[in-house]
Amino acid sequence: MSVRELVVLGTASQVPTRHRNHNGYLLRWDGEGILFDPGEGTQRQMLRAGVAAHDLNRICVTHFHGDHSLGLAGVIQRINLDKVPHEITAHYPRSGQRFFDRLRYATAYRETVDITQSPVSADGPLARTGGYTLDARMLSHPVESYGYRIVEPDGRRMLPERLAAHGIKGPDVGRIQREGSLGGVPLDAVSEVRRGQRFAFVMDTRLCDGVYALAEGCDMLVIESTFLDEDEQLAVEHGHLTAGQAARVARDGGVRHLVLTHFSQRYTDSDEFERQARAAGYEGELTVAHDLLRVPVPKRR
Numbered sequence: 045m046s047v048r049e050l051v052v053l054g055t056a057s058q059v060p061t062r063h064r065n066h067n068g069y070l071l072r073w074d075g076e077g078i079l080f081d082p083g084e085g086t087q088r089q090m091l092r093a094g095v096a097a098h099d100l101n102r103i104c105v106t107h108f109h110g111d112h113s114l115g116l117a118g119v120i121q122r123i124n125l126d127k128v129p130h131e132i133t134a135h136y137p138r139s140g141q142r143f144f145d146r147l148r149y150a151t152a153y154r155e156t157v158d159i160t161q162s163p164v165s166a167d168g169p170l171a172r173t174g175g176y177t178l179d180a181r182m183l184s185h186p187v188e189s190y191g192y193r194i195v196e197p198d199g200r201r202m203l204p205e206r207l208a209a210h211g212i213k214g215p216d217v218g219r220i221q222r223e224g225s226l227g228g229v230p231l232d233a234v235s236e237v238r239r240g241q242r243f244a245f246v247m248d249t250r251l252c253d254g255v256y257a258l259a260e261g262c263d264m265l266v267i268e269s270t271f272l273d274e275d276e277q278l279a280v281e282h283g284h285l286t287a288g289q290a291a292r293v294a295r296d297g298g299v300r301h302l303v304l305t306h307f308s309q310r311y312t313d314s315d316e317f318e319r320q321a322r323a324a325g326y327e328g329e330l331t332v333a334h335d336l337l338r339v340p341v342p343k344r345r
Contacts, residue, residue, distance in 0.1 A: 046074040048241065048341035050266060052333045053082075053089035055305045057270045057284075058111050065089050065335050066111045067306060069266060071243065073194065074175055076101040079119065080192065080245050080266075086115030087122055093336050097126040102171075102178070105136035106247040107189035108143040117150040124156045131160055135170055135180070137188045138163035164190050167254070176240075181258050183249035185283040191247065191258045196240030206234040239345055247306060250283050251293070259297035263342045266333075267293065268306035273320050291321035294328065300342045302326055305333040 053068030060066050066083025070093070077099040079086075090096070100123065105113050113136075123132060136144050141163060148159070162170060164180045171178040176194045183189040202217060210229045212220060220226040220234065244258040246267040259265050269291075270284040279286050285293075287304060294302040304317050311317075317332050331339055 047072050048074065050264065050303065050339040050341065051093050051095060052303075052305065052335060052337040052339065053086055053093060053095070054335055055307060055333045056083075056111065057268070057306045057308045058109075059309045060085065061309050063335065064307065064309075066115065067247070068115060069245065069305075070095055070099070071194070071245075072099075073243075076173075076175070078102045078104060078178075078194070080104045081106055081112040081247060082115035082119050083111045084114040087118040089335065090119075093338075097123045097128050100128070100132055101130065103132065103134045103136075104178075104192050104245070105134070105140075105144075106183070106191060106245070107137060107185060107187050108140035109187065109248065112247060113143065113147060116144070116147040120148050120159065121151070121153045123159070124153060127156045132157065133160040133162050133171070135162050135164055135178075135192070137190055138165040139188045181254035182252075183246065183254045184252040185248045185250070189248055191249070191254055192245045193258045193262075194243040196242070198240045199238040200231065200235045201238040202235045210234060241341060241344060243341060248283055249285065250280060251285065251289055255285075255293055256297060259293050259299055261297065262299045264301045264303065264339070265294050265297070265299040266303040266305060269304040269317055269321075270306050270308050272311060272316055287317040287320040288324040291324035291326035291330075295324065295326045299326075299328055301329040301331070301339070303331045303333055303339060 049072050051070040054065030056064035065085045067081045068086040069080040071078045167181050169179050179193045180190045224231050242262045243264050244262045267290045269287040271279040271286045273286045273288040276286050
């Protein structure tokens with residue numbers, strides 16, 4: 045059975061707190077696991093969340109600030125310790141290659157797994173699999189940063205009443221799907237497009253074109269909201285978003301489920317992020333993330 049869910053490993057911005065670990069997010073997408081922004085302590089959070097090194101297939105780093113990448117060293121060494129048998133691909137800004145190399149070889153260990161390095165240097169597709177396309181878009185932060193977007197290919201939804209009207213049943217349903225027509229009846233006459241699911245991951249950034257492009261039409265958007273709206277000037281200065289800004293991006297992009305995360309330690313009332321997001325006009329499903337939370341990707345429309 046396919047599983048599509050977000051496992052939240054950490055939600056703190058810059059400084060961890062008693063209740064929030066540094067960043068870390070695992071997206072389970074059918075049989076694959078994509079780990080985003082493993083900050084310090086990610087390996088322990090994986091243990092607490094029941095996530096194993098064998099669950100990982102990709103690692104996507106948005107940028108090389110410590111709260112988004114210092115956990116790479118431990119995660120990569122755990123992958124090698126556990127001798128993960130399948131390929132693991134790492135995506136990260138090419139401009140930070142020296143940081144990736146330092147983290148990958150931060151200490152001595154026995155290297156048993158060949159991690160494929162696939163750095164990002166421009167907007168566009170990074171990988172195509174049978175289940176999704178992975179794209180990147182540049183963001184606006186003091187260091188080079190990219191957001192990631194996963195898009196499932198569109199499929200077809202068979203319509204029972206139309207099949208029955210054309211007398212198509214049993215094995216013939218599979219035939220028309222495979223061949224595109226049957227007895228003069230085109231596939232379009234008995235089915236409709238089933239839109240593929242879309243997921244986006246947006247971390248440290250100001251508002252920019254990349255943010256909107258990543259969010260457009262997403263079923264789930266995981267996005268930083270480091271600051272509350274009253275501190276918008278701080279957000280602009282440091283290259284971050286407020287709760288209201290993130291919510292307006294989701295509202296304008298038609299996002300179905302908005303997940304706010306990456307909170308400054310200056311705030312103690314997490315409910316205020318939800319209040320400001322709603323005040324900004326976002327009416328879809330909304331989650332203010334906390335550590336070790338599991339959030340299912342919305343079912344297809």
